[in-house]
Amino acid sequence: MGATRKAPKQWTIKPNIVLTFLSANPEYLPTIENYGDYTTEEEIFRVRVILWHTKKRYELYAKRTKDQGVKNISETTLVALVSASTQKKYRERDSPPFSANELCGSTLRGNDKQMYTGIKNTSNICSWKLDN
Numbered sequence: 001m002g003a004t005r006k007a008p009k010q011w012t013i014k015p016n017i018v019l020t021f022l023s024a025n026p027e028y029l030p031t032i033e034n035y036g037d038y039t040t041e042e043e044i045f046r047v048r049v050i051l052w053h054t055k056k057r058y059e060l061y062a063k064r065t066k067d068q069g070v071k072n073i074s075e076t077t078l079v080a081l082v083s084a085s086t087q088k089k090y091r092e093r094d095s096p097p098f099s100a101n102e103l104c105g106s107t108l109r110g111n112d113k114q115m116y117t118g119i120k121n122t123s124n125i126c127s128w129k130l131d132n
Contacts, residue, residue: 013048013058015078020065021047022082023096023108030086040083068107068115077102095128107131 022029028050030043038046051058073081084090085097096108100118104126107117116128 013051014065015073015075016070017051017058017061017065018044018047018078019073019081019098019103020068020070020108021051021061022085023098024061024064026097026111029082029097040079044078044082070106070108071103073102095130100126100128 028043028047030038030040051061081098081102084099090097090099091111093110094112094114095110095116097111098108104118104120107115110116110128110130115131117131118126119129120126
């Protein structure tokens, strides 16, 4: 009898790695003025293709995700964060263009290219604080 072949290992790019990539490369976020040309899911798929295409780039952002403590998030949360990032209030502030409430304890690059950490305040609401 012939040897059985194993199916190639399937791997997926986790939402937190996509978020780390988008934080470091805001040019891949959907634009405010052209929002609607592509769905948020299509934009996220485009980022996944970029990360999947180059193994070194994927490994770099996987390592950054781990080093920066970006917690695992669901696909639904990723879509919601990227959709909300098209709002003017998120794009024009210095901190990352994502809501901090879903990312407490995570460190991401802000719109001003500095690192920010999601910190909980006394009323259990997270906000971005500049990393020193």
